[in-house]
Amino acid sequence: MDLLQKNKLLYSRAGFGIALRDYQQPRPIDAALADLFPLAAPTGLEAVTEADWQQYSPDAMKAMGSEADKKEKQKEFRKRTKDINLMWLQQMVYTSFPLVEKTALFWHGHFATRINNPYYDQKLLNILRKNALGNFGDMLRQVSKSSAMLQFLNNQQNKKLHPNENFAREVMELFTLGRGHYTEEDIKEAARAFTGWAHDGNGDFVFRKRQHDDGLKKFLGREGYFNGDDILNILLEQKQTAVFLTQKIYRYFVSDEKTDEKHVKELAASFYKSNYDIAALLKEIFTADWFYKESVAGAKVKSPVELIVGYQRLLPMQFTNTKTLYSLQRLLGQVLFEAPNVAGWPGGKNWIDSSSLVVRMRLPEVLLATQDLDLSPKDTDPEMGEMHHNTTEMQEGAKPTNIKMARPVVDWDAYLAAWGQTRKEDLPALLADYLLVPGITAQQLRETISFADHFTDTDYIRSLTILLMELPEYQLG
């Protein structure tokens, strides 16, 4: 792989696609990497303030009159999940440190929740972003004590007399060891250790001593008066935790389908040795010779969020109706803060089915040209009220609640200027190389050219760009 192709692959995996300036001036990998890792942790995002939360907190709800009023108020609050969703999406588009957000997106799927509480969501997100490139142990401890996770995995109900095993099970199955490395007995014992872990109305961690079971526990072959922190520490001491995490990180950053077990083993060993230094692990991946191989280019299906962010980083666009960005996530099958379940998004081929593929292939025209896309995503939140399938409106002859894509205003200037000096006969191959991580055949390129608009140079660049972005290869990273 030449330096240009290496840069392309690096920015595809460590970010949301290569920027034009990096494409035009590829740099040695060490130099590029140095700029990808920030010196300080990112500042927190705040879409829902503490004052906002005061209006909706359990205490405020208690003070309200009727059940119906409470429901209405809760509904209003849940809608604000969209605010934090869009704020983070915007952060991914405009950040100078895409690797932070890309890695946080990985942890967002690893520590998946779906709680419909934007204030708690925001707290958890900021834990993930701050620790995204930090220490996994610190992150695990903070996540385990976050209101979002305590609520989502029912640890609020985990009490000495009535243990709830949900958190204890998932912390092992999904967050650390993976299936098959613990017994049902270990789950029971760990659940006892986590009794009393709860959060207050403000979303801050509290330890309810009276609900904690302080008896003797046997866990993973050890015996002691373990509390929750002890359990997390024991889990971090297991080499399997490093192996499990590394496998998952490898699939996310390197390849959906093919895992090279030898490379994973080496990476996991140094990850464990570094005491779970995430930045060090990623640097090891991004400097490895085996990473920069043809077989790695295109070995990932871009997730919907990567795709949506990628468009916007490629071409600056202003959405007059920000709801569009939210609807797009739904149509494509990945809504931030709404993971399908605690296991997160399965990713890879799972992103693609006939309808999502057609939407992906239509989108460049919808966003960048004049096509309409008259599709309605399923409203997957029954509590938000009427689903679009609930068709009273249709019955009365009114328009169904389909979401039309509100087209953004696209700023093509910089992009067109950058390609304006390129000789016309060189344009197709260069644009294809810039836009697509895996290559395409000469014949495919000729056919794409035959659909392009040759009228003016500008039309030609634009139409080629859109047509290339519609190819199946554009879906791969």
Added chain:
Amino acid sequence: MPISRRKFIQVGSLASASLMLPQFLRGFQYQAPAQRSNHKILVVIQLSGGNDGLNTVVPYRNDIYYKSRPTLALPADKILTLTDDTGLNPALKGLKQQYDDGHLSIINGVGYPDPNRSHFRSMDIWQTGSTASEMLTTGWLGRYLDTRSAGQQHNALAIEVDDTLSLALKGDERSALAVQNIETFHAAATTPYFKKIASHADEHEEKLAGYLYKTLAETTSASDYLYQINKVKATGQTYPTTGIGKRLKTIGALINANAETQVYYVSHGSFDTHVGQADRQTRLFTQLDDALTPFIADLKANGKFEDVLIMTFSEFGRRVEQNASNGTDHGTAGSMFMIGGSLKKPGLYNPLPNLSMLDAGDLEHSIDFKQVYTTVLEKWLQADGKAVLGRRYTGLDFI
């Protein structure tokens, strides 16, 4: 205007796609496929949001029912009587007729051990066919497609009439087609450019790109197939213009045209009746019943009713006691309707759950929904239930 003046984008637009169609149809006269022998069809209707089972199939002689629901319980003189102690929600008049005709089997107390009361999780469990503690990434019907279509070329073995695909219909290697409106989808999926791209599907052997190209090729060909077959058979029935009405009309047209599709999937809702349950459930049931009636008549008129099994389900039932807002909160087990012309055991398949044996205010399930799936897979779709569900569940004998 020189040809190059034409904005390239029109090539892919809906307008030009539809302009292309007459010529396309002139190109070859489409013949309806012949009647298929032994072609069994499953129509799944998902009642999203958690339908209240007790006000669907009503224990109208039960004191606990009336005590638990002072304002929500359906009075005995309002319900549609099925047996001496069980009746149907008054909005389900068409279904009552099916019951009387021996074309409705009601399976009660369907749920699963360790029930989850979150919409998302419980719907996940129902759609993937998992246990409460498993997290599967494929759906039960998707895995059925995987077993079915190894090495075979299919146009549209399963269709969800919607714009996006539910997990239930996603397999490892193969998924159903999600199509809300056949003509719109055809226009979007079969632009000349897409067809050109799809024609290269065979050249891609790399795993992921190959998968994308294969999906694209199948989508364009299935979309062509549906577009043509959809025009074959005009319905003699009048369907309501509600969402569920339009969807069942689409399904009726395809079934009656002898499409090769075996599984159809639609959703209707939301049945999440925390507040003011009576009005909403009545409205949704009326819409469902009004859509099912012409659908069934359509199937009968075309001699298809014996080959069709319609199945309803919801992610959970609701609590026995009503709440303070004239609604009900998330509960556990519920009833499933099986409708069709070939039922072996029509009527009430089993009794309603015992209201005096509640689990913390919730109904205890007596039948695992995976037993129902097993029955449908093995006795209707001729598939191996264990291969699809991962375990052997005892089947039932309603078909």
